[in-house]
Amino acid sequence: MSSLHTISKSWHxxxxxxxxxxxxxxxDAVLLLGDAVQCVDSPITLASFVAKCKVQGIAVYxxxxxxQVRGVGEPISGINRIDDTGFVDLVVEHQQQVAW
Known part of the structure; x- marks a missing residue:
């Protein structure tokens, strides 16, 4: 059973x-939203995490x-940008959601 892990906490x-x-x-999939998006353009914070997700077969969005609301630049390699429709698609594709 696949899970969608949503993260909305501050990158600190x-x-x-x-x-x-x-x-x-x-x-599984990981979706960064809310305050968590502030780290997506920071390779120091996320590069290792994204690499480990890739090895484990976990997609990061x-x-x-x-x-846009937070004025964040382009995400680092390995993080896929999605719109609200993509968010709905992720919810439908995964049997459960885990909020962090």
Whole structure:
């Protein structure tokens, strides 16, 4: 059963990134939204996390509208931008949602 992991906490609290990896499995997806989008253009914060997700077969997404509201630049490589329709598609594709 695949899960959609939604993260909305501030990027200053990065411990949740690695806690998530312990619970996530292949076929899951991670969606950064809300305050969490502020870290998507920071390779120092996310590069290792995104690389580990890729190895585990976990896709990483960021909600484009939240990036625009917060004035965030382009996400680092490995993070896919999605719009609200893409968010709905992710919810439909995954059997459960886990909010961090």
């Amino acid at each position: 609290q990065v411990s949740w990134l690695y806690e998530l990896l312990a619970f996530a499995s292949e076929g 960021v909600l484009q509208s939240d990036m």
